[in-house]
Amino acid sequence: MSYIDLHTHTTASDGTLKPQELVRLAEKTGLAAIAVTDHDTVEGLEAALEEGVALGLEVVPGVEISVDFINETHILGYFIDFYDPNLRTALERLREFRRKRNPLMVERLNQLGFAITLEEVAREAGGKVIGRPHIAKALMNKGYVKSIHEAFALYLTQGKPGYVDKEKLVAQEAIELITNSGGIAVLAHPKCLQLDLLDLEKAVQDLVQLGLKGIEAYYSTHSQPETQYYLQLAEKYNLLPTGGSDFHGSNKPEIKLGKLAVPYHLLTKLKIEAQIRQAP
Numbered sequence: 719m720s721y722i723d724l725h726t727h728t729t730a731s732d733g734t735l736k737p738q739e740l741v742r743l744a745e746k747t748g749l750a751a752i753a754v755t756d757h758d759t760v761e762g763l764e765a766a767l768e769e770g771v772a773l774g775l776e777v778v779p780g781v782e783i784s785v786d787f788i789n790e791t792h793i794l795g796y797f798i799d800f801y802d803p804n805l806r807t808a809l810e811r812l813r814e815f816r817r818k819r820n821p822l823m824v825e826r827l828n829q830l831g832f833a834i835t836l837e838e839v840a841r842e843a844g845g846k847v848i849g850r851p852h853i854a855k856a857l858m859n860k861g862y863v864k865s866i867h868e869a870f871a872l873y874l875t876q877g878k879p880g881y882v883d884k885e886k887l888v889a890q891e892a893i894e895l896i897t898n899s900g901g902i903a904v905l906a907h908p909k910c911l912q913l914d915l916l917d918l919e920k921a922v923q924d925l926v927q928l929g930l931k932g933i934e935a936y937y938s939t940h941s942q943p944e945t946q947y948y949l950q951l952a953e954k955y956n957l958l959p960t961g962g963s964d965f966h967g968s969n970k971p972e973i974k975l976g977k978l979a980v981p982y983h984l985l986t987k988l989k990i991e992a993q994i995r996q997a998p
């Protein structure tokens with residue numbers, strides 16, 4: 719049986735491995751394919767795809783977009799045309815929303831007595847996309863928290879004193895953006911919506927109306943019964959089930975590449991769907 723991982727982050731957003739390094743690690747761990755799904759950017763995709771060709775590892779171009787819907791709703795886009803100017807313009811707008819939020823979060827944390835600067839956070843990020851994990855790292859470097867997890871639990875999640883909301887697309891905009899650039903829109907980590915079964919099903923129905931084509935059934939924090947439930951939900955609503963770990967390198971040290979057993983045949987179905995939709 720071959721396995722895949724359709725949810726990974728690189729240094730282009732808030733992962734700690736460069737795109738090439740991620741692809742090399744995926745090859746070394748024996749994965750048959752990966753998708754690179756950085757937040758709000760397609761910057762790492764070219765390098766990842768090139769390395770994939772060099773190593774004979776299948777690399778799927780992807781992206782992950784946070785949306786204004788319910789709690790932490792994230793939409794993954796697969797097989798997007800990452801040269802599409804409309805997609806690139808929209809993603810730049812999302813990065814602009816981050817640029818507005820980051821100084822506000824630093825300011826909040828300064829008010830709480832933590833002497834971190836935006837420059838320190840930006841240094842952690844390296845690339846163009848600054849995210850909360852980089853803020854968490856800056857807090858950790860100064861010894862204010864022992865781990866990234868602690869930084870999130872105490873200060874950086876919604877409702878905690880260091881949190882500032884960023885402007886987001888609504889679900890419809892994100893799904894249309896992905897679909898219009900030839901991609902397949904998939905609901906990421908449904909467990910993170912933190913809904914009971916009835917409300918989750920309603921949310922899925924709403925997203926299907928907006929053009930959702932898949933649901934991430936396999937995920938690092940999904941138990942086996944949860945995965946089974948999401949697979950059933952996929953079948954009920956004619957959604958493609960997908961799966962990925964949400965690997966972030968040392969920014970999420972508990973998640974190791976190659977541990978989540980996502981069967982390859984899910985990617986086969988995704989590819990068939992992408993070809994159908996890209997046909998003239």
Ligand code: AMP
Nearest residue numbers: 732757848849850851866867870871966
């Ligand atoms: P942002 O896009 O800047 O709002 O940051 C969201 C990212 O922060 C997610 O994609 C995760 O990588 C990370 N994250 C969110 N919640 C947690 C948490 N409780 N512990 C560790 N990382 C988290």
Ligand code: ZN
Nearest residue numbers: 727732757966
């Ligand atoms: Zn992330």
Ligand code: FE
Nearest residue numbers: 782792906907
């Ligand atoms: Fe996510």
Ligand code: FE
Nearest residue numbers: 725727782964
């Ligand atoms: Fe992610």
